[in-house]
Amino acid sequence: MKKIDYHIHGSFSYDSQVAYNQLIEKAISLHYSSIAFTEHLDLLPQELGVIGLNSLTHYITQITTLRTTYSDIEILCGLEVGDFHQVQAIANSLLDMYPMDIVLGSVHFLSDHTNVAVPLAAKLSNNQLTDYYRQNLKLVTECKIDVLAHLGVFSRYYSEQVVDSEHYPIIRDIFQAMIDKGIALEINYSAYRKMLQELIPSRELMDYYSELGGRLISIGSDSHQLKHFDDHYCEIEKQIDFSRFDLIAPTAKKYF
């Protein structure tokens, strides 16, 4: 089975210490055929005010140079757009000007400003869970993304998976919109580094996606450190039935 990782944060992400060349060399040594750097593009005012915005020209130039240095592996230039549905005008114009090989969409903030991608002070309430799935539905319905990243990310900070059965109607709408638009479901193994020792989304949700006719998946380590890359890839190989799913296969653009 070909090895890919389409969710990696490198040195352009404020919260990552990963040097591009070290990551690429590790990926080659572990026989990956294709990887994507997916730097954060966080455009909510409270994020821009703290983190600022990197030069996308500089980012693309760096990845383009790396591709000529390392020809044994496909290197994709991508972004993880945080809360895309809330910042559509600016995100769309940036992506028109700087087209990416792969765009991940993720929900990080609830309507009440809770960040669900960091350790949580308390478990999400039922209303917050409903809000979380509504945000994901808006994201997949309204935004031009290739992959829905880390669905159920909040559960990384729980000791066991949440049973989502009462949210199945809205989750069905999310999956149906993804299937209609050709958006891949990311299987993310970052929860093995946190509290939850499971893949996200949960097995139940993966089965539900499959039952509804969803086949397209992506794989993401969500690495922010070199040691995170590949650290639990074996769980993907153990748990994912690749006869039921197809791996997303974006092609690298020629930027210059």
Ligand SMILES: [Zn+2]
């Ligand atoms: Zn994220």
Ligand SMILES: [Zn+2]
């Ligand atoms: Zn990420």
